[in-house]
Amino acid sequence: MSDKINLPSSSFDELVKIIKGYSHASKGASLDELAKLTGLNKFAISGNNKFLSDISIIQGGRTKSSTDLGIKLARALDHSQVQDAKKNWSDAVSSNEEVSKLVTVVRIKGGMSVDDLAAHILYVSGQGNNGKNRAGSRTVVEILIQAGLLENLDGTLKVATPSDESMAEKEDSGVENKDTGAPATKLVPTEQEEKPNSRPPEINLSGLTTPPQIAINIQLHLPETDNAEVYEKLFKALKDNLLSGNN
Structure with a gap:
């Protein structure tokens, strides 16, 4: 590949006319046919052919025709589709x-x-x-x-910095992340993240075969006395009220 640039010989507006002319012309059209389509001198047209070939807009030998990219670009320009035209121009530049x-x-x-x-x-x-x-x-x-x-x-x-729209298109199309090389993916929230205020699951106790048991610990603080009758009455009260199971 040459390290020099074959410059176009026309202004930008004239170059757009030539690109459109090639897209509407028959395959392998002559310069005379293109001159009639564009209203430009055939020598002005031929002076742009090397550059248009270099950026993949036209192809061929003595007679040239639009490439698929050239047809897409011309159609976008014909219909004033700015974003499509921008993408096609970018593809053309990237090809050289x-x-x-x-x-x-x-x-x-x-x-x-x-x-x-x-x-x-x-x-x-x-x-x-x-x-x-x-x-x-x-x-x-x-x-x-x-x-x-x-x-x-x-x-x-x-x-130019990438627009928010172009970044969104890349994310939606799964374009690789430039930093990691990994495909761009969208984070999908888990069920718990989708319902942050959800109640914890209830515990079902119906399947238990043994009923729960309750244990009670009783601490007694005995009075300091030498009277044995006091202790006898205390232990009798315990037996009658707690240990006998009558109540």
């Missing part, structure tokens, strides 16, 4: 190592102006510093923004 590296450049630098990134793209492309190539480098910047990979904050480009 050199283009996707541009996001890493912005991350390492902690942010770049639009002009600085466009100049960097033009430099690493190895192509001449002329108006057509400068326009092409800015088109690449716009693609990275449309892909949701970069965001323009008052003229400063920053690496």
Whole structure:
């Protein structure tokens, strides 16, 4: 794989017209047919073919056709489906190592102006510093923004953070956790967690064969006396009231 970027030769809006044109053209359409569909000069179209091939939007030899990704992107653009278009642009960028590296450049630098990134793209492309190539480098910047990979904050480009919506989609689809490599799963509460105020289970005593028994311990504090009659009356009262079982 080449370590240089084949720049588009058109503005972002013109490039979108070409992508749509390829999706509506017959397979292996000629440049003349594409020119009629898009209203653009056939030389302007052909000047973008290398770049569109590099990011997997079109394919073929002398005659070219839309890839499945190119058709999906064109359809999303035709119907103004912003989220689908963003995902397809992102897939297109990810298909080319050199283009996707541009996001890493912005991350390492902690942010770049639009002009600085466009100049960097033009430099690493190895192509001449002329108006057509400068326009092409800015088109690449716009693609990275449309892909949701970069965001323009008052003229400063920053690496975009994943939105809550995209994170939720990843969780729902079971995307692997980047830190652990394990599939993302949702925690399902246990029955006890679902009913925190539930009463403890009742104990059933009906199956017991032996009835419960009660034991009573009695402590006697005997008076200090030398009168034997006192002790005799005390023990007689115990026998009559507690030990005889008559009561």
